[in-house]
Amino acid sequence: MKQNNKFFALISLPGIIYLLSIVLFPIIFTVYLSFHKYNFIETPLSNIRWIGLGNYITIFKDSTFWNSTLNTGIYLVVGVVVELVIGLGIALLIFRLFKNQNIVTSLILLPSMMAPIVIGLVFRFMFNPQFGVFDFILSKMGLVVANSVLGNRSTALLGIIFADIWQWTPFIAIIILSGLIALPHEPFEAARIDGANGLEILTNITLPLLRPVLTVAILIRIADIVREFDKIFVMTYGGPGAASEVLNFTAYRINYINFDMGVGSAYVVVIFAIVILLSVAVFKTFYVNEF
Amino acid sequence: MDHRRRKAIQKCLQVSVIAIVLLLFLFPIIWTFITSIKDNVTAWSMPPRIFFSPSASNYVEIFKERGLHHNIKNSIIVALGATAISLVLGTPLAYMFARTRYRFNNFLFIFVFASYILPPIVLSIPLYVAAARVGLLNTYLVVILAHSSFCMAFTVWMLRGFFEEIPVEIEECAKVDGCSNLMTLFKVTLPIARPGLVATVIFCIILSWNDFMYALVLTGMDTRTLPVAVGQFLTPHGMFWGQMCAAGIVATAPVLVFSLFFQRYLIRGMTAGAVKG
Numbered sequence: 001m002k003q004n005n006k007f008f009a010l011i012s013l014p015g016i017i018y019l020l021s022i023v024l025f026p027i028i029f030t031v032y033l034s035f036h037k038y039n040f041i042e043t044p045l046s047n048i049r050w051i052g053l054g055n056y057i058t059i060f061k062d063s064t065f066w067n068s069t070l071n072t073g074i075y076l077v078v079g080v081v082v083e084l085v086i087g088l089g090i091a092l093l094i095f096r097l098f099k100n101q102n103i104v105t106s107l108i109l110l111p112s113m114m115a116p117i118v119i120g121l122v123f124r125f126m127f128n129p130q131f132g133v134f135d136f137i138l139s140k141m142g143l144v145v146a147n148s149v150l151g152n153r154s155t156a157l158l159g160i161i162f163a164d165i166w167q168w169t170p171f172i173a174i175i176i177l178s179g180l181i182a183l184p185h186e187p188f189e190a191a192r193i194d195g196a197n198g199l200e201i202l203t204n205i206t207l208p209l210l211r212p213v214l215t216v217a218i219l220i221r222i223a224d225i226v227r228e229f230d231k232i233f234v235m236t237y238g239g240p241g242a243a244s245e246v247l248n249f250t251a252y253r254i255n256y257i258n259f260d261m262g263v264g265s266a267y268v269v270v271i272f273a274i275v276i277l278l279s280v281a282v283f284k285t286f287y288v289n290e291f
Numbered sequence: 292m293d294h295r296r297r298k299a300i301q302k303c304l305q306v307s308v309i310a311i312v313l314l315l316f317l318f319p320i321i322w323t324f325i326t327s328i329k330d331n332v333t334a335w336s337m338p339p340r341i342f343f344s345p346s347a348s349n350y351v352e353i354f355k356e357r358g359l360h361h362n363i364k365n366s367i368i369v370a371l372g373a374t375a376i377s378l379v380l381g382t383p384l385a386y387m388f389a390r391t392r393y394r395f396n397n398f399l400f401i402f403v404f405a406s407y408i409l410p411p412i413v414l415s416i417p418l419y420v421a422a423a424r425v426g427l428l429n430t431y432l433v434v435i436l437a438h439s440s441f442c443m444a445f446t447v448w449m450l451r452g453f454f455e456e457i458p459v460e461i462e463e464c465a466k467v468d469g470c471s472n473l474m475t476l477f478k479v480t481l482p483i484a485r486p487g488l489v490a491t492v493i494f495c496i497i498l499s500w501n502d503f504m505y506a507l508v509l510t511g512m513d514t515r516t517l518p519v520a521v522g523q524f525l526t527p528h529g530m531f532w533g534q535m536c537a538a539g540i541v542a543t544a545p546v547l548v549f550s551l552f553f554q555r556y557l558i559r560g561m562t563a564g565a566v567k568g
Contacts, residue, residue, distance in 0.1 A: 007472040008387045015384035015443070016399065018376075022440050023406045026417035033416065045424065090312055097305050104309065106554040108316050112561065113546045115501035117518040118539040121525070122323050125532055133322060170316055175566050178558050182567070216565045219408075227410035230503040234522055251412050256508055261416060268413045275408060 027272075034265035041259045048262070055266035065267075067242055068250040071157055075246055076225050076278075079164050080218060086165070087172030087217075092202075094173070095180045105174050112171035120231035123163040124150065127235075147240075156236045156244040163231055168224070172217050179213030180206070215286040219279055226275050247271050320543065327536035349537035359538060361513075362520035368431055369506075369516055370499040373438035377495055378488075381446030386476065388447065389454035407444035407563060411504040414440055419508055429511030437505040442495040445563050449494065452564035453487030454480065490556035493549050500545070517542050 034055055036048040059065045094104065111119065126134045129148035138145065145152050149159040187205050196204070207214075229248050232238060238245035238253070245253075251271060255264030328345040353359045384403075388396060414437060422433040457480060465475045481488070506516040521542055524535035550557060558566055 004391075004472065008391050011383035011473075011476075012387035015380040015447075018380050019384075019403065019406060019440075019443060022436060023409065023414065023444075024402070026414050026421075027409075029417040029420075030413060033420075040420065040423075045420065093305060093309060093312070097302075097309060103554075104313060106550055106557055108313055109557055109561075110320065110543075110547060110550060111316055113497065113550050113557075114320075114543050115503065115518050115521075115546075117501075117503040117522050118542050119319070121521065121535055121539060122319050124525075125326070125536070126319060126322065128532075131532075166316065166319065171561060174558055175562065178566055213566055216562055220562060220565075223408035223410075227412070227504075229412070230518075230522075233503070233507075234525055248410060248412055252504075255412070255416055256419075261420070265416055268410075268416060271410055272413050275410060276405070279408065 030265045031269055033261060034269050036262050038262035038265075039259055040261045051262075055263045056270075058263055059266055059270065064242060064245070064250055065247075068245050068247045071244065072226065072246040072248075072274075074157060075161055075164070075228065076222065078158075078161050079168070079225055080221050082161075082165050083169045083172045083221065084214070084217070086169045088176055090169070090173035091176035091180060094177055100181060105177065108170040109174055110170075111167045114167070116167065116228075116230035117234060119163055119167050120234035123159070123166075123231070124235045127159055150236050151240060153240050153243040156240060160231055160235050160244055163235065164225070164228070168221060172221070175213055175217045176210060179210045183209050211286055215282065218282050218286065222278050222282060223275055226271060226278070247274070323536045323539050326533060327540050329533065349533040350541075353534050353538050353541070357520070357534070357538075359517070359520060359541065362515055362517045363541070365431070365510070365514050366500055366517040369434050369438060369514075370496045372431065372435035373442045373499045374492055374495040376435065376439040377442035377446040378492060381443045382450055382481075382488075383476075385447045385450035386454050386480070388451045390459070403444050403447050406440055407448060409441070411437075411441075411502070415505060415508045418505075422509065428509065429514055431514055434506055434509050434514065434516070437509060438499040438502060442498055445495060445498060446491050448563040448565070449491045449560065450484070450487060450564075452559070452567070453484045453491075457483050486556075490553055490560055493553055494556075494560035497546055497549065500542075 033048070035050060035052060037043070037051050037054065038045075038048040090108075098104065123134075126132045127148060127150045129135050129151070132148075135145075135148055138149070145155055149155045183206070187209070188201060191201050191205055227248050228246060229252060232244060232246065232249050233252075236244045238249050242250075247267070248271060251264060251267040254260050254267060258264075327349050328347065330346045330348055388400060418433060418437055419428070422428045422430075427433045461483070462475050462479055465479045466472075470478060501518065502516075503518040503522065506519045507522070510516060510519060517538075521535065521538045524531050524538060553560070
């Protein structure tokens, strides 16, 4: 046994050390920077000045931050809810038809496997006012959006969320499907004998049983949405104005366009804190509760 | 008879709904492909032209004029580098998680999960500052290091599940026959886990292949990866939609091929092993 311990310590130590040095120490450095006044272009690293919570105060006083937080919140709620509802529908449909995964499931997953940057460009192209196919369809339906969907303050974020829903709904659907496939048969048979209808079975048996799988799906989507950057970068660049700017995008702008890395680091720390807090909250509400 | 008829109609309806759903989700990709093989005149006609003679001019241009093969080469180098590091360092770690119950395992595992969901921007700042200081910006190394952070976390998560499925008894048999721990790992466990290893490698490569943010911040002219190059089809002087669509298809093609081949592991890979598909 002792020899085993030594063996496992020896083989896993390099990996642990590597991961700590490439993830943990850099995070500590970012937190350290967030307490300093530091502009990457103007100040050499040796001359940074400690300003305590100064950067955080700057952020919380800035209306840009609250605008981006609101947009991130809208993105999270609309994105996750719509993807879950449509995804559940698709999953139930596929499950009824095939009972298993097949070529349909891997084809439908393709959007979720693609590079988000490519999806952003494709949707920007399809939303193009002159030759985009979406704007063509919208105008045929009698819906005219001034300046096109992505150029309009009130619809730009929705356009991006639309692309997100398109990309990730299949993913949610297939996760739910794999959950459905793994479910036991007995509760369903019992319910049918007791005369429960389809909706009752869905809300009282299927959904509660799917809880662990749904939790994983929601967790992954939250982590992904909070770090969403690629699609926004190519679809609107946060515009028009800051109408579609989310926290992650604002952080990018401050760090790499303004090079104000003190404030930027504080932004990043806030974003990471949000990811962790949301993950823990989702986990606690959905997973730990008994079924 | 009537009952069977109704069943058949219902089935028909369900199949057509699935077909429509599938079409809706594939439409943007199909549309991109169609646009990529249109020449510049037919691409802009509205309403869209259904019938046209396909042209490969966009594909020729993205390689000849824009040198996209350099970006593809860069993407491959970065993806292979990051995957190699992740596999060499991550596999033993995953094995340790699967076979031991140390007290710090839980804590360490949460840390690995945190590295996986870590927003790239968090890590990009210290990497950028450090790389600029030692002159490593615009090198392959710094992007490889960045990508290895999430690839390695992914590897550990994914492989732990595969290792846990291998019964300990098999390993114990090997040890009774005189294999050392290390020999058991290499001669018994790893060969059995080979499908898992292959799936892990493929997904690591795709993760790295699709990354935009690290690459945008950390690469320069010579080391620009494919997603960054694709993003640059967007210029203030206008869009090169046809070329952009062609580049998008080039970036998507390998992912499409792999996802068809690795159907069995898709869900597992996309959830880093959290859901067994």
